[in-house]
Structures are given as structure tokens and as C-alpha cells.
Amino acid sequence: MYWxxxxxxxxxxxxxxxxxxxxxxxxxxRAALRFWKGLLENPSFLASVIESxxxxxxxxxxxxxxxxxxxxxxxxxxxxxxRPGLNSxxxxxxxxxxxxxxxxxxxxxxxxxDGLDFVNLYGTWREGIMNADxxxxxxxxxxxxxxxxxxxxxxxxxxxxxxxxxxxxxxxxTGTYRLVAEFPQTDSALAVASRExxxxxxYSVAAKIYRYREPVLRLRPAEQKLLVAAxxxxxxxxxxxxxxxxxxxxxxxxxxxxxxxxxxxxEILSNAGESDKRGPQKRHRVVAYIRSHPEELRPFSWDAxxx
Numbered sequence: 229m230y231w232x233x234x235x236x237x238x239x240x241x242x243x244x245x246x247x248x249x250x251x252x253x254x255x256x257x258r259a260a261l262r263f264w265k266g267l268l269e270n271p272s273f274l275a276s277v278i279e280s281x282x283x284x285x286x287x288x289x290x291x292x293x294x295x296x297x298x299x300x301x302x303x304x305x306x307x308x309x310x311r312p313g314l315n316s317x318x319x320x321x322x323x324x325x326x327x328x329x330x331x332x333x334x335x336x337x338x339x340x341x342d343g344l345d346f347v348n349l350y351g352t353w354r355e356g357i358m359n360a361d362x363x364x365x366x367x368x369x370x371x372x373x374x375x376x377x378x379x380x381x382x383x384x385x386x387x388x389x390x391x392x393x394x395x396x397x398x399x400x401x402t403g404t405y406r407l408v409a410e411f412p413q414t415d416s417a418l419a420v421a422s423r424e425x426x427x428x429x430x431y432s433v434a435a436k437i438y439r440y441r442e443p444v445l446r447l448r449p450a451e452q453k454l455l456v457a458a459x460x461x462x463x464x465x466x467x468x469x470x471x472x473x474x475x476x477x478x479x480x481x482x483x484x485x486x487x488x489x490x491x492x493x494x495e496i497l498s499n500a501g502e503s504d505k506r507g508p509q510k511r512h513r514v515v516a517y518i519r520s521h522p523e524e525l526r527p528f529s530w531d532a533x534x535x
Contacts, residue, residue: 232276233276238292239264245354254317272330275293276376291366296349298329300384312389314388339381348388351388351395382440383440387419396415405421406419443526445485447485452525464479
């Protein structure tokens, strides 16, 4: 099995895995589906699917994880007055024109300030089709994909409504979540992970996302976008095709990144040998640094730090 980022074609399949997570209780199914589709273009939203190389009971997508950053006020309210239907209230707020999902600017401010609150909208798997080993692999991959997506953000709290006995049991077993309230009528529970609870279990997968460092390179969004694509080892020609830019524009973007490194972190390249000073070798060194410093790829408000 393996994980990969979600695509629009995956969305309906994923939402069928656990219909109780759809969040249509307040606004109805059509509006809820419209919300989910809109999230695909939202910088606050990241998601992954777990896929099996060989179909299991006729299914290749066997699990899915999706979530968004939300306002502190919303997270505070949900913890203070826990109720079933967490997703439905996020969707209803968006439908009313008063969304609690954060914009890129708000995420940048949170990364530079007191941190970000996050709701795990969907983190579940197909029940009853996998053996114990397959299920353990799926659960591990959901954790791994979460860390890959969200390392480098300044997390404050993670909220989720665990739905179903096995999901509640997993939340309880991790040691990083606290069950704030259980709702027997819906077979669900509100679980919250805080910085303190996660770091008290230092060997947990989630602990990796709470060890935050501020970025230093001050990369522009366009430069971050190039580096995200370059992390998987793509050539300039492949980057050109993916980003819709000319080869010359790709080279200029690399030069801009090198200039920022010379200004803010010159040791990344200054210790390179003569054989490492050509363009491709320099890029390899930059990508290696970025891979171990994901905070450089996240929105960050330098104005907020000055204030």
C-alpha cells in the first residue's frame, strides 16, 4: 500500500467510505458536497488517499485523510461546548458566508504567532474488508501522510470527531488525543490533541509536527511552489510542464532561490566542493535542506513577527 495526495476524481469515492463525516446534517447533501469540492482549491486544505496496489474486496482506495485549519474562536467553542456534528458546523459556517476555515494570510499569521488550530475532517478506512496487518498498515500510512503534509506548520491543537468504535479506540490508544466528550447516540467522540499532550509522547508520529522551527529563507510563494515540485526529483523540463512556465522562467526562479540562500543561509552552498557548485548539484543541496526544513515551504508572515 502507499499514500498519495488526493485528486478531484478521488473525492466522491473517499466520502463514501464514512458517510457520517460528510457533514450534511445542517445544510444538506448538495451544499456539503459543494463545500468539499471547493476545499480542493483552498490553501487551508490538505488531503491524502491510501491506495492498495491490488484491490481489496474490489476497492483500491481503502482509506482517506482530510483536514483544514480553523479559527481559534471556532476551536475554543467546540471544546467548550462539545457536540456531535463537528464537520457540519464548519460546512454551515462556510455556507452562511462566515467561514471558520483559515485563508493563506491567516495561516501565515498563525505560523508567525501563537500557532494554528486544525480539524481532522476525515481520517478513516473501509471497515470489514482488511485483515489486521492491512489495517495496521493503513493506520500507519494515515499517520505518515499527515506528518508529510503538515510538518513545518506551528500547530496548536488538533480536533477531530472520531466516528465508529474502531476510530474512537484508535484515538484513545494513541496517547496523544484526549477524549473531551463521547456521544453514544451517534457512536462518536470529540478528540483533541494539544502541543502538551503530543510532546508528552515524544515517540509518537504526531510529535514530529509539533517540533516547530521558524523559516529563515523568506521564500516567496512562487519559489516555494517550485521547491515543492522539485522535492520529488523532477527535471527542469518536468517542472516547466507542471508549473506552466518556460525553461528560462524556471532557471530564473532557481537563481532567485540561490540569491535568498546567499543572503539568509549561505552555509547551505558555501561549503560545497567545486563539483557541487554547478546548477544541478546546487539544486540537490537546496532540495536536501528543504526536505529537512519543511517550515521553509509554509506560509509565514514576516510582518506579524515584526509586530
